[in-house]
Amino acid sequence: MRGFAWGQKLFLVSGESMRPTLQPGEVVHGRPALAALLKRGDIVVFVDGTGRSVLHRIVSTRPLRTRGDNRLAPDPPVPPCSPLWHITHRRCHGRLVRLRIGMAGLRLARRRHLRLRLLAHAPFLRQDTLA
DSSP states (O other), rough: OTTOOOOEEEOOOOOOOOTTTTOOTTTTEEEEEGGGGTEEEEEEEOOOOTTEEEEEEEEETTTTTEEOOTSSOOOOOOOOOOEEEEEEEEEETTEEEEEOOOHHHHHHHHHHHHHHHHHOOOGGGOOOGGO
């Protein structure tokens, strides 16, 4: 498989929490990462306290906390012993596409988050109530 380096792992996006950045059913590429080298805005996969794999964006590094782009509240801190994979690419029509990560990705996620908060507090602005 072209573009697949040693140590990388493929993950299947299964939930709605990272919409619209990542859609359910997409395949993303992750490489093992150290928490100290990750920065705000990076997308990671980690194992939470219940043993589930979670794919979210980093919102703070001390402690390491994440939030889905489609969520209002951040997740609990990432367990220190959790394995981490840094997600950098997704597979789109058989090609690798680089994801917006770092501060550019975080700014985009913040704009989406602000829109979600506005819609949550102003139901009269929702599309489904305009009909």
